[in-house]
Amino acid sequence: MNVITVSQVNKYIKALLDGSMPLRSIYISGEISNFKYYYASGHMYFTLKDDKSQLKAVMFSSNAQRIKFQPENGMKVICSGRISAYEKNGEYQLYADDMQPDGLGALNLAFEQLKEKLFLEGACSEDLKKPLPAYPKKIGVVTSDIGAAVEDIKNITARRYPLAELVIVPTLVQGERAAGDIVKSVALLDNMPDIDVIIVGRGGGSLEDLWAFNTEEVARAVIACKTPVVSAVGHETDTTICDFVSDLRAPTPSAAAELVCPDISRLLTDIKLMKSSLEISIRYIIDSNMQYVSELAQSPVLTDYETLINAYSDQISVLEERLKDSVLYINENKSLLLSALAGRLNALSPLAVLARGYILAEKGSDIIRSVSQIKKKDKIELILQDGKAGCTIDEVIQNG
Numbered sequence: 001m002n003v004i005t006v007s008q009v010n011k012y013i014k015a016l017l018d019g020s021m022p023l024r025s026i027y028i029s030g031e032i033s034n035f036k037y038y039y040a041s042g043h044m045y046f047t048l049k050d051d052k053s054q055l056k057a058v059m060f061s062s063n064a065q066r067i068k069f070q071p072e073n074g075m076k077v078i079c080s081g082r083i084s085a086y087e088k089n090g091e092y093q094l095y096a097d098d099m100q101p102d103g104l105g106a107l108n109l110a111f112e113q114l115k116e117k118l119f120l121e122g123a124c125s126e127d128l129k130k131p132l133p134a135y136p137k138k139i140g141v142v143t144s145d146i147g148a149a150v151e152d153i154k155n156i157t158a159r160r161y162p163l164a165e166l167v168i169v170p171t172l173v174q175g176e177r178a179a180g181d182i183v184k185s186v187a188l189l190d191n192m193p194d195i196d197v198i199i200v201g202r203g204g205g206s207l208e209d210l211w212a213f214n215t216e217e218v219a220r221a222v223i224a225c226k227t228p229v230v231s232a233v234g235h236e237t238d239t240t241i242c243d244f245v246s247d248l249r250a251p252t253p254s255a256a257a258e259l260v261c262p263d264i265s266r267l268l269t270d271i272k273l274m275k276s277s278l279e280i281s282i283r284y285i286i287d288s289n290m291q292y293v294s295e296l297a298q299s300p301v302l303t304d305y306e307t308l309i310n311a312y313s314d315q316i317s318v319l320e321e322r323l324k325d326s327v328l329y330i331n332e333n334k335s336l337l338l339s340a341l342a343g344r345l346n347a348l349s350p351l352a353v354l355a356r357g358y359i360l361a362e363k364g365s366d367i368i369r370s371v372s373q374i375k376k377k378d379k380i381e382l383i384l385q386d387g388k389a390g391c392t393i394d395e396v397i398q399n400g
Contacts, residue, residue, distance in 0.1 A: 201232030
């Protein structure tokens with residue numbers, strides 16, 4: 001009896017599977033379940049199943065990072081790779097090299113997934129759209145420095161609004177490094193304090209050619225931009241993620257320049273019309289004021305001012321007489337009132353009392369009103385109408 005170990009069995013089975021030509025390169029369709037993505041390593045683990053069976057699968061980070069869409073449970077896909085065994089646990093599985101949606105292209109699916117994500121976040125809301133400046137002084141352009149797109153923007157800007165200055169940042173707009181280059185260019189222009197608006201775009205191409213403008217990193221850069229951004233990618237029928245998150249979508253780069261730049265010929269026409277309207281308004285104001293001055297010159301105030309002065313002089317004379325009469329009347333009333341008050345005051349005066357034969361006695365500075373204020377041999381002073389007399393008290397007699 002030939003006894004072998006578990007490891008030998010698993011190794012043998014792995015060798016059989018690895019040596020099978022049909023299993024070295026195989027395409028398998030199925031529905032994803034038990035999907036797990038490990039961010040630290042970048043590996044994906046999942047199960048492919050149909051209505052009768054299932055197969056474990058793994059996709060390592062080197063292959064997983066090339067997938068344009070986000071795999072999800074329940075998604076039908078076609079995976080390519082090889083069937084092999086994992087010796088440690090004796091399970092065979094699919095080692096996937098690539099994955100494509102079954103029935104929908106990977107790029108289209110990735111586009112729809114990112115679009116749905118951004119709309120759910122509110123990143124495409126009209127409330128976030130910034131208005132374009134009416135008269136931009138500096139226009140930033142993120143595109144390739146060669147090709148029809150940049151030339152169209154230059155020509156249309158020079159024709160429509162030569163007052164504006166173009167600041168063109170040569171940028172990769174196609175290929176694996178294009179998305180990162182677009183992000184850098186947008187940030188560079190956004191950090192310039194005098195850039196009024198930014199055009200981001202390129203000419204037409206296939207979905208793969210335009211893919212850099214459908215990436216999340218470019219979308220986030222446009223969303224974070226403080227300067228208004230106009231998306232001008234491809235032809236009129238092309239739609240990108242950049243179009244949804246930008247402040248304005250232009251169907252082509254040429255149209256972007258048309259939207260950003262006002263028409264200077266129309267501006268000049270408007271200025272001429274405003275100048276003509278202003279001249280008419282000024283002339284009307286001058287004529288109206290001259291007519292008003294002419295009417296004033298014919299008024300009696302200016303033509304017969306002596307009569308007017310005489311009339312006012314008569315009124316002044318009348319008012320003067322009225323004022324004199326009023327002053328006399330007031331003085332007479334005040335004199336009568338003053339006399340009455342003086343009479344009342346005189347009746348209360350001590351001098352009036354003395355004039356009637358009475359005497360006022362003082363001890364020091366105090367008026368003597370009672371015998372309790374004096375005693376025998378006190379010296380007092382008697383005040384009469386026409387003088388004073390000094391006295392000494394010989395006797396004090398208390399009434400009662």
